[in-house]
Amino acid sequence: MRECGPQGRIVGLAPEVDHLYPLLLANPDTSETTINRPHSPTTYLASVSTSLLLWHQCLAHLGPAATRGLTKWCAGIPARLTGECDCIDCLDGNQTRKPFTPLPITSRSSRPLELVHSDLSGRIPSSSLAGSKYYIIFIDDFTRFTMIYFLKKKSEALKAF
């Protein structure tokens, strides 16, 4: 396999080696291919983007100032990054929500045991020392008195009431 440049000059070869095609590019300084050194490690860089937004996204959404600061310390990052850092993902992630406003208390009971809230919950992954895997909770709406019963079976809920 041969790869030709715009003027028809061979810029690289890709001979088959064990069903693979390692790309052997021509050395632009000497116009020689690396075919005489087929396994020499070589890295070719096609282009480097100067987009601040792209580098910000590639660096795990690092802050724009820190991304610009890396240009002094890291090889491979262009010295001058261009554009704005208008990252939609960061805007979405940094937005805060207003807290939920509690509903107005309209129907509060006027005497004990007029309204009792209850919740049966479980199956707890690890049972208690007594072997309970469920619990039922009762809350009196007027006094806020709370009782909790631990149950071995859901069928014991009615007995707890």
Ligand SMILES: [Zn+2]
């Ligand atoms: Zn971001």
